[in-house]
Amino acid sequence: MGRGRRRLLWALVGVLLVSGGLGGIVVWQNTYALREERVVLWHDGHRLEGVLALPPAGDGPFGLVVFVHGDGPVDATHDTFYRPLWESFAWAGYASLSFSKPGVAGSEGDWLEQSMDDRAAETLAAVAWARSRPGIDGRRIGLWGASQAGWVLPKAAAKDRRLQFVIAVSPAVNWLRQGRYNLLTELRREGADRRRIDKALRRRETTLRLLRQQASYETYRAAVGDTGDVTPGRWRFIAKNYTADAVADLRAMRNTPVLLVLAGHDVNVDVTETEAVYREILPASTLTVEHYPDATHSLVDHNTERSPWRLTATAVFAPRKLYAAGFLDSQARFLRRTGPGEGAP
Template sequence: MYAPVGLDEVESRLYEVLLAECVEYYVRIVRSLPVFEERAAGELLLRVRPRWRPRWRASRNACRTVRCSLFAVRCSHRTVRTRTRRSVVRAWNWSAGTLAAVAWARARPDIDGRRIGLWGASQAGWVMPKVAARDAGLRFVIAVAPAIDWQRQGRYNLLAELRRDGASDEERAAALHRRETTLRLLRSGASVEEYRDAMRNAEGSRNREASGSDEGMTADRWQFIAKNYTSDASADLRAMRGTPVLLVLGGHDTNVDIAETERTYRAILPPGTLEVRKFPDATHSLVRHDIERSETALTLTALFAPRALFADGVLTGQRRFLERL
């Protein structure tokens, strides 16, 4: 992808990483359209970057890496195509895949193996500390809105969405009851059929947290949740051995409790290894809150002025962090 004129090398590469996230978001939007989705997705990619291709690809786990003056590893979830959407449905060992990508990068003669780090967001908060704890050679970790505890994060997200949508007290109580029912079923090792029966019999609002959509729970998605619902990054954060960390948080994050995340990172990581940057006007994805609230504004800005998507200082803060390493 081509960065705007006037950026230095590090900032240009960071721009490319963030813009790649936007491209994936565009494709998800286009694929939700009823017709011409494949052609539209291709045309959209070409408008954002002619001859768009991943710069590097490592292993079957689809761990993709983006070369910078420092080398950052970014991994995406494995997805499969269903009849109506693309969804994360298969759990895979993210940390092992990331370690494999790092090893692949170190083996390349055109990459300085001493200057490799991790950049990740949201659920990567459960992956990067585990990887950094096992690989002391990583030069840095940039953690964007990372989650700490799966269950606390899920409850926070559920309540934040209920507040955003103006849910009534009755709807809130029903949603929390469904959440507790889901957790009880997970703890008992219930099957997806038992989950579906319980949800059909439950009263109140739909299960926003577990299903993620009105389409209901698939067997693979249920397996994914069952394998990961006890995730907690605290132990892996303690096992990290002095890797410099930049924690990036948005003030309008409805997915992750940024207060808990900041409190946990500060309590566990040595002060000399942790830098925290907060952007009050940013959402979970670091997009400006006023833009993300409007799907039209979000799409048009992403297409015609992509750098304006991000809250002021997002790129600069990461560039300065990298320059000091």
Template sequence: MKKHRTATTRAGKAARALLATLTALALLAAGLVGLVLWQHSYDLREEAVTIRHGGRTLEGVLALPPNGRGPHPLVVFVHGDGPVDATHDTFYRPIWESLARAGYASLSWNKPGVGGAPGDWLAQSMDDRAAEAADAIAWARGRPDVDGDRIGLWGASQAGWVLPKIAARDTGIRFAIAVSPAIDWHRQGRYNLLAELRRDGASDTETAAALRRRDTVRELLDRSAPYDAYVRAVGRSHAMTAARWRFVSRNHNADATPALPALRGTPVLLVLAGRDLNVDTAETEAVYRRLLPGPGLRVAHYPGAAHSLVAYDVENSPLRLTLTALFAPRALFAEGFLADQRDFLAGLDTGAAAR
């Protein structure tokens, strides 16, 4: 009987210990879920909008400061490459929040074909993208909560070819924030190829072969070769999709320099990453300084940042990237990146008030 009671007591203790462990794990899980929800709660008023203008329909988000009816000055977001939705998979929200703290609203929309939006972003030229943004800006000027006289642009990477075209179309653009913008499509592509080969430790033979393939692709693009000729030339294992080939064929002569002077005299914040494998930031800075002389251009460098302006060490560690995105999304970006944009916009308002 004594042994039976001892076994029963041990079983009871084990059950209580298991229950305590499960309770602790449940509380920990609930705490982690709460932390994630809290970290992804932004000081914004987001409104889903449908932009209809110029025969276009764009599905977007208007992110407003949490207080006040406006009218608010507006930052219009122009995406980089790829199938980007209005929030860039929530990546934009910490930026919107920072801009809202300076009193600015933000407007962004799904690329055509993304998130159920009509169209196909791979069928667009850079001129198409500029026209699309111009239509969105015209729509925004009709909103009572938007100050139509204080609208500017925010654009990353491929948007470097779009922002100047928008400014050339719309002389009412009051400022621009250009994040890791490229200058010339082919020079940017060659820089990116070599940077990634160096990162991956490619041999001289591998590098030479990659450059030969690149030269072949350039020759095919210059003579508007069809997709099947491209696949035969480079091999299917190295080939992009047919839709991507058409996109590249449509845009491979993109060059920011002809339209960039349209931003002359406009306050511009040029944001450059110190560890950018996609864009030759030295070339970008030199061209911007040459074509946008004067005090209107401000250049901000982030030595530890990747092309996305996420801290390079975070972006290149899948575990750190995932954990940071979940538990501290505002900390994804390079130190100072969010605050510097907010300060840039606050400075515009201070300058306007001084005048």
């Protein structure tokens, strides 16, 4: 779900609460069977603020799911949208650990200065911190990540072979092919004609040429004119990461159990390519693929995401139903199959 859509959603939430006087129902629906603890991780000289979400009862030791965010300035709870996932994992006997990105919600640093290698190192620092934590079973730690995390998860799993599993939601394989797919899909969805598509592709080729030349932001802006949402910081981030490709890291972590989750209405990622690459590289014995034909890139129901009012009402009154039907339960089942969680409530 895009950042603009989330801002609109929460603005509409306020309208609903003020006009409807339904605060009690909202509080009940947004109360989760979790024990949340604010935690701190020091990494690369920066303080990262996070949340450790434990099952509602028991001392453990619990298995653990470490969250790896997608693109953008994401806080530890992803504007609360992670909590239904945390709750589903808690029922499987697993805790969840998530840190706000550098520069977001109290975390120090700047996420736009990170490469995918930097993000993988940060993820492994979180895993190492968790292994020393009382109540966490260091033998039963895995990763969950969405979208851009598709380039981080394999890197981390390739370097730490003790990780028990990886859950990859809507991951891409190759940064450049993903960008082209997204550009063309968005244009076609808008009904763009051939002339507009050709113009967009020429602009894209200009951008790629400048990236290969390591051009400055000023040179980029002079060449393309309107840069849209590409700020100087975003340009540096793209320059660090535009060559990202997951294939080599997937090969290096090929014995790690993987749940690959793909959506039928994904305009960001070519899910056909992603599935083909994962099936080619990873052994069938370690790979589980699940399709959600009616879901978007964020695994929200397609019809729900298309309607701002329906999206808002669902987020307020039934937030667990934001996700595609069966999505939450299937991930919990995957964890139980991979390794039963001790201390499950």
